Amino acid sequence: MPIVYSFGTSCLSPIDNSTVFLIGGRTWIANTNSYLNTSSVYKFNSKTSQWTTPTINNFNSNFTSRSEIQAVIDNNGKIFIFGGDNFVDPTTTPIFNYYKDMNILDITTMTWSTQTQSQSVLPDFAYTATLLPNGLIVYIGGASGSITGIISNNMSQIQVFDTNFYTWSTKVMYIIDIIYDNNYTKFFCKYMFLFSLLVVLQ
Template structure:
C-alpha cells in the first residue's frame, strides 16, 4: 500500500473517531441532564398521552421554600421501564408554583393553573401580585395570563392548599383553602366559600354562603363523579376560626352537587382508614375512588395508614386492597390513572423526613389496579393483559442517587469508550509508522505522506 493511501486511511479513521467521540459525549450529557430533580407539592395533569408535572418545591430545608417553574412530562405513547422513564422537559411557567392545582379543559386541552403559592421562579420570594390563573397551551407550549377575569373575587388572590375540579363544560369548582403563604404574616384566613371559574368566558362567580356548607377544608382531595357530584376526602378542617385546624375523619365524606348546588354529608363505613393530609385520589371506571399515601394530620414525618384504600361511591364503603409488597411512602406527591395503571411520582418521604429536613423523591411507581400489584413495565397497549411483575421498592435515601448513578455511570462508560478509542488509534498510528517509515522525497517520487 502506498504511503498516500496509508495517510488517507489513517486520516479518515482519525476523523471518524473524533466524530464518534463527540456524539458519545453529547449523548452522555443529554442523558444525564434529562432527569427532573426530586420535588414535592407540584401539580399534575393528564393530557392525551402525556402526563404533565408543573412546578413544585425542591428544597430539602423544611424552613425554606424554593418553588420551581419547571414543566416536565412523561410520554405514555410507548412502553418503558420505571427505572428509565421517558422524561421530557417543556417550556417553563412564568412563575414558580406549589400547593395549587391544574385543571385540563375538556374543550381544547388547555391547562389552567388555579390558586397556589406563586413565587419568583426558583427563589424563596413569593410574588403576591401574581394572577391566580395561568393558562398553558400544550399543543404549542405557550403560557398566557388572562388580563381580565370578569367578576373576580380579590379575596382569592393568595388562595392555596386547594383541590379544584373541572367539569365537561369547562367550569372549575374551587372550595376552601387558606391565604396563608408561610410568611411572617400577622393574620390569615381559612375559607369555606365555593367559587366557579367559567373558562370558556373567563367569568368568575362566588356562590352565596351555604348554611349547610362544611367548615373550611385544605390539603384534602376532590374527585368529580360522572353524576356531577364532587367528593371531598380527608385533609384539615378549621372550626370556629381557630388557629389550629383539625383532621377530617375518613368516614366524614362531604359532597357537592354541581347541578343544583346542594351540599350533603355521607357517613362512610367498612374498613378503618386513618385520617391524613397531602394524599392523592383517582377515580376508576367502576366508580371507586382510590386514595394513596399522605401523612398524619399533625406530623408530616409519620405516614398515614393504610397507605392505599378504595371507596365505593355507590355504597360509601371503604376497603383495603391486599398488596403483596409494602407500598412506597409518599405525601405531597402526584397520582394519575391511565388505563389500568395508577402512576405515582415525586413527593416527600415521611419516614425519612424530620422537623427541619424533607426527604424528597423523583421516583416513578406504577400500580396495576386490576391486580393491585406494583409493576416495573409500562405498556399502553397491554395494560389489561400485562402480567404482574413485582417491584423492589428502592430505599428512599437512594432515590436521587439511583438516578445520578445511572446517568453518571452511562456518561463515564461513554467517556471511557472514547478514551479507549483514541488510545487505540494512537497505538495503531505508531505501529503503522514503524512499519512504514517516512520516505525522503526525491525527484520523480510521486508518493506523498
Template sequence: MCSNHPRRQQASTLVDSRLYFFGGGTDTIVSSEVWYLDLSSSFNISTPSWHSNVVMPVGYNFGTSCLSPIDNSTVFLIGGRTWIANTNNFSYTSSVYKFDSKVSQWTTPTINNFNSNFTSRSDIQAVIDNYGKIFIFGGSDYINPTITPIYNYYNDMNTLDITNMTWSTQTQSQSALTYIGYTATLLPNGLIVYIGGSSGSSTSVRVNNISQIQVFDTKFYVWSTKPISGSTIASRRYHSAVLTQDGNIIIYGGSTLDSSGKIVYVFSDVAVLNTNSWVWSVPSATSASILYTNNIYILDIQNYTWVTTFNIPTTTNPAKQTQSNGNSSTDQANNSSSNLYIGIGVGAGVVILAVVFFVIGFFIFKNQHKQEIIATPGTFQGW
C-alpha cells in the same frame, strides 16, 4: 424531574400522552420548571422518559390544575402559592394561568368578576366538568413566609367558567366547614366527593373525619354528608385520590400534623371507597414512607402489587376525553373499543393512558388486561 431535583407540592395534568408536572418545592427553592413524562411508549421505572418544557412565569406550589374539555390541550393552573422564579421570595401575582400545550406558551387570562379573596389561595383541589366549569372549594392563603405566617381559612365555593372566563363565588353558611389539604373527586353524576383534609381556623385546626364525607352537588349547588361504613381508615390530609370507571375512589398516603404544623405520621396505605355503596375497603398494598423522591412507582390494582414496568396496550385508539373530575382530582376519559381510562390525580399527580395518577404522583392504568397505579416524583408525606 431530573435526578438531582426530587420535589413535592407540584401540580400535574395529563395531556394526550404527556403527563405534565408544574413547579413544586425542593429542599431550597420553589421551582418554575415544567416537566412531562412521555407515556406514548412502555418504560421501566429505572429509565422513565422525562422531558423539560418551557418554564412557568413564577415559582409554584400548593396549587391545582385542570385540563380544558373544550380543546383537550389547554391547562389551567388555579390558585397555589406563587414565588419569584427560583427563589424563596413570595410573589403577589395572578391566581390563574393558562398553558397552551400545543405551542408551550403561558398566558394570564382576563377573568370577569374575579374574587379578590382568592388571591394566593392554596391547599386546594379543583375539578372541572364536561362543560368547562372549574369548581374550587375552601383553601387557605399564605401571606408572608418571612414573618410569622398568617393564614386565613375559607369555606366558599369558587367556580370559573372557561367558556366565557367568568368567575363566581358561592358563600357558604357559617356551619359549613373550612377545608384545606383535601382531595376532590367529581363523579359522573355531578357529585364532588371531598375526602379528608383539615378544617378550622388560623388558631385551631383539626383533621376531618374520613368516615363522614362531604359531597357537593354541582347541578343544584347543595351539600350533603355521606356516612361511610366498612374498614376503619385513619383521618389524614395531603393524600392522593383517583376515580376508577366502576365508581371506586382510591386514596393513597397522606399525613397527620401536630398543632404547630409539623408532620407527626406519614401513611403508606392504599384505601378504596365504593361510591355506589359508600363503603371503605383496604387492599394489602403498601409502600415505604419517603420524604422526597424522584422515583416512579407502579401499582397493579388487579392484585395490588408493585411492579417495575409501565406497558402500553398493544392496540389503542385516541380516547375521547370526557372530564369528570379535575386533582386532585380525577378526570376520566374512556374509549369503548380499547377500554382505556384516564384519571388525573390531585395536586401533585395525575394520570396517563389508561392509568389513573394520584396527587403525589400516581396513575391507575386500566385496560382490558391490566390495571396499574403509577407513583411519580413527589413526597409520600403529603404535599
C-alpha cells in the same frame, strides 16, 4: 425571571383538550424569600407551549394566591374550586387565612362566581376532590383551620357537592369490627368505603 410555584391545582379543558388551566398556588422568586401575590389563573396552550394570563370577569380578589386546593372541571367547561388557604406573613397572626367558599370559573365565558358556605364540617384545604359522572363532587379528608389551630377532618364523613343544584350533603362511612389472628381490630373497611361511594352515585 425563574419562579418557584407550589400548592396550586390544574385541569385540562374538555372544550379543546389542549388548554391547561393552572389555578391558585404560592409563588416565590427563585432562590429568595420574596413572596409574590400574583395572578391566580394561568392558561397553558399545549399545542404552542405558550403561557398567558386570561382576563376574567367578576374575579374574586380574595382568591388571589389561594393554595392547598384541588380543582375539578365538568364537560361544560366549569371549574369548581372549594376553600383553600392563603399565606399571609410569618410575622402575623394568623399566618394563614382559611376559606370555605366555592369558586366557579366558566372557561367558555371566562366568568367567575363565588358561593359562600356555612357548614362547619367542610374541609378548608388539603382535601381530595373527585367529580362523578352524575355531577357530584366527592370531597374526602383535608383539614379545617382557624386562628386557634388546624384540625384534621373526620375521614368517615364524605362531603358531597351537587354541581346541578349547588347544594351540599354528607355521606357517612361506617366502622366495622373484625377478628383477625385472634387480634381484635377496628378499622375502616374498604368495602364499606366503596359501598358509601355507591350510595353517593345513586
